[in-house]
Amino acid sequence: MTLEKRSELTLHEQLERALREHIRTGRLPLGSRLPSSRALATELAVSRGVVLEAYAQLVAEGYLVSSQGAPTRVAFVPAAERPPIPAAELDAAHQYRFDPFLPDLGAFPRGAWLRSMRAAIREASFAELGHGDPRGTVALRNALMTYVARARSAAPEPEHTLVCAGWTQGFALLCRALRARGVGRIACEDPGWAQHGLIAQQAGLEAVPLPVDGQGIDVAMLQRSGCEAVVVTAAHQFPTGAVLSSERRATLLEWAEDTDGLIVEDDYDSELRYDRGAVGALQGLAPERVCMIGSLSVRLAPGLRLGWVLSPSWLTGALAYEKALADASAPALEQLALADFIARGELDRHLRRMRARYGARRVALMAALGGAPVSGVAAGVFTLVWLPPGTDEEAVVTAAAARGIGVEGLATHRVGEGPPGLIIGYACLSEPALKRAVAMLTNLVPRWTSASKTAPAW
DSSP states (O other), rough: OOOOOSSSSSHHHHHHHHHHHHHHHTTTTTBOEEEEEHHHHHHHHHOOOHHHHHHHHHHTTTEEEOTTTTTTTTOOOOSSSOOOOOOOOOOOOOEEEOTTTTTOGGGGHHHHHHHHHHOOOOOOTTTTSSSTTOOOOOOHHHHHHHHHHHHHHOOOOGGGGGSSSHHHHHHHHHHHHHHHHOOOOOEESSSSHHHHHHHHHHOOEEEEEEEEETTOOHHHHHHHHHEEEEEESSSOOOTOOOOHHHHOOOOHHHHHHHHOOEEEESSTTTTTTEEEOOOOOOGGTTTTEEEEEEEEETOOOGOOOOOEEEEHHHHHHHHHHHHHHHHHSOOHHHHHHHHHHHEEEEEEEHHHHHHHHHHHHHHHHHHHTTTTOEESSSSEEEEEEETTTOOOOOHHHHHHHTEEEEEGGGGGOOOOOOOEEEEEOOSSOHHHHHHHHHHHHTTOOOTTTTTTHHHHHO
């Protein structure tokens, strides 16, 4: 073996890697004797300390065995390991994937995030690296207070802010806390994100579907439902793209006040509005009646697994308890990195770039659809496209998948019956790719572009 003195790896790391690979592949048989540290150092023209460090590391990993006065030998471990799991691909099954929750991962600001991670590692205190507060680091809760108040017109308080592993965990913690307080039923939008009902049911709550129309959730039906809580996507309803009207916002807040109810505000993509500024958060109007949950999944990348809960004061203790039981706390270094990322204005900078990029992709999508009826405002990373009446939605989705196009049907997120539609996510596809994929999809629905440009009745 040859060691390169100008390599990015240190000499002992190069030696470790070479010996490890020889053992894994069987080139160094089980139980075989290795040269003494002095002999191998002389042969490789390195110091004896390089060999000793490499041997010690491989002994610690279990590849070598060594004892006082005896030669170092290859341990009796399997010579050939099982083949490694192949690296994950974005979507190996589809050439084009209209994922309604996936941002443009190629635009992830790696350099800016790396600077924030380095700052976190460099500046983290010993206390922050220890057993932290289950609510999250003080630095991130303070940073979120500033950001969410400015960007979403919310009214956060650091002591009532909890950092979680994404929106899903935040909502799961909340549902468990509500069940422990005796809450039995929670209203969910229909159509709405299917995970809302599934998570609530897993926590022991009954998920009650309530219809949605062009003004958002039907608050009148909520008032008659007897539910004690409701989860809404008020700023940009999923999957219809509707915005909860000002009249219904007021009525919804009145319902919460009159019935001692709780509004769970799913704030997943509110900064991504292309025709005007996003509506303010419900939480800013009634902090003690609204529990607002947000995350980085659409804003930055799902893989970061970071989110936040702005809790009413009377729920904070229960949420912190549930978080402590779930995983003690979110990873400290990632929290500190996000705090730095927000404080330096990088999140705002990234979202500003993405608004321009996603807005252009939405325009390209609309042009490619050629007049097919769509629903919702110009916002987010998806749009709902209605299929002609009588179209077999499931057959279209299946045929698209057979042609390498991944798309979700509206029925996936609907409990009751309703007109057919497709949820088209456009953020993760370039404009030329969108044009090609929509052309292929249009061929599966011959009457699509000639259908009425008016969306069907809700």
